[in-house]
Amino acid sequence: MDTRTLCLGALSLCDATGYDIKKLFEEAFSHFFSAGYGSIYPALEKLTEEGKVSCRRQEQEKRPDKKIYSLTEAGRAALVEELVNTPPREKLRSEFLVLMFFAHLLPPPRLTEMLQQRLDESRAVLKILEDLDRREGMPPGIKFTIQYGLATTKAAIECIEAYHESLPREVYGGHF
Amino acid sequence: MDTRTLCLGALSLCDATGYDIKKLFEEAFSHFFSAGYGSIYPALEKLTEEGKVSCRRQEQEKRPDKKIYSLTEAGRAALVEELVNTPPREKLRSEFLVLMFFAHLLPPPRLTEMLQQRLDESRAVLKILEDLDRREGMPPGIKFTIQYGLATTKAAIECIEAYHESLPREVYGGHF
DNA sequence: TCGCTCATGTAACGTGTTACATGATTAA
DNA sequence: TTAATCATGTAACACGTTACATGAGCGA
Incomplete structure (x- = not known):
């Protein structure tokens, strides 16, 4: 299970930007998963290419544009399939x-x-x-x-x- | 902290082959570290090049040769230095x-x-x-x-x- | 005969980490 | 003025995983 799947998961909760997803990872997922921008942004791009998420651009004053991602139907199906086929492993690195x-x-x-x-x-x-x-x-x-x-x-x-x-x-x- | 350091650590306990080290990882270290042959053997080779471990070959009847590795003084120093400088992190991936x-x-x-x-x-x-x-x-x-x-x-x-x-x-x- | 143990290794692949680059706003 | 927040991204690098390759001995 990689960052891409976790991004789908995050987007199954609500629409979000890459930045939002990072924050979610740091809160709700912090004790069992982590990922940095270096894997989140490329993941979102690839998911967009694959049609699993869609992206709308929101302009902002005084801030750079936001890219708000949403899960598509194909994305939801891909998420469920991935979840069903993932063995419930757990690995500590201490x-x-x-x-x-x-x-x-x-x-x-x-x-x-x-x-x-x-x-x-x-x-x-x-x-x-x-x-x-x-x-x-x-x-x-x-x-x-x-x-x-x-x-x-x-x-x-x-x-x-x-x-x-x-x-x-x-x-x-x-x-x- | 990578497989190389853990190999040094294993060899600080006693001389061993790559195969032995893998077994040690599966027993004593199993709940907080893991590594496969694919990272152990290259690690031992590199450590040998760097003079941190030495290797003697033991011939065996009916078995392929063993390569028994020992920690050198330089290796022990490198291990201690690495340990002292490693922050006590812990990361779960579940x-x-x-x-x-x-x-x-x-x-x-x-x-x-x-x-x-x-x-x-x-x-x-x-x-x-x-x-x-x-x-x-x-x-x-x-x-x-x-x-x-x-x-x-x-x-x-x-x-x-x-x-x-x-x-x-x-x-x-x-x-x- | 089947599968496990001993024993070593390589190569391709996938994945994540880190540092870098940019830049305005706002609260302390 | 300093640090934090918001916001996006790239590129090099390090690292581990997996599958593959080989092969004999031994116990059930």
Whole structure:
């Protein structure tokens, strides 16, 4: 599943510009998918060529023109087909865990710093998810992705905190 | 952080062949990193050129020759430097959650099947981790990666099971 | 006999990341 | 004045995935 499919998915929710889609990716999809402009804009162009999305140009004062994309019927069909044929995989790529795996090779202050950074980022993700969780009227599938994100992120945070508790304070300074 | 660094890491544990490294990736690293032969063998070759690993050939009867790689001092230094300079990121790529996000577009039987598949795979990961967890004498950093994997995987499984409980049984058949 | 394990590798392909380029508006 | 937001895009590069190629031994 690539950025193109995710763009179709985003447009199945509502019409949007490339810029809007990027923002959606950073909010609702942030904990399980990411893509930059470098893959979004080319994706939208290709989808337009293939007739899966249509594009209308909206002029703006004081701003560059917007290109607002809409899902076509062909696009919706392509999206559904892609979804039905995609196996429900999940792959984590964690530099953090690699670092922890080789923690014995790292200077202790670096280890502490690293744990703190990961904790900060995890808490930031948690915050985004908690905000999403407060919104109402979402389909159960979307709610599920939020619950799943909340549950796994909380588990991760607790795990890091527990590890911290186990670090000898007199060695590592104790401020965390 | 790429396959090359992970190969250095693997070789910091003990000498190994490309084949051995792949197996290590599938066991100890499976829940946070993956790589196929297509990236491991070229990585080892390049590391040899760079003097970060050395290679001795072991002839075998009845088997093709083995190439056993060892980390050099330069390689160990490169590994540590890479580790120290790598930010502790973590990125999930979940086709499963994408599918769930757009669950309202899927036929209900496909949804059920999908949940079952993910549950099976998560339980398989859990089993690997539980086996690892039984081993003794591991450095705390490695133990941590296992605990982290266990905690997040259990959270994910509980989440899927809870969602299943909420599905109306008369509609979805009730066997899960 | 079938499939798994051991063992190495190549080549094409697909995909994403990063840095660059542009530029006005607006809130702090 | 600084940084952020809005808004689009390109090009080079890095990287990983997949399929292919080879082949013997061994246990069920």
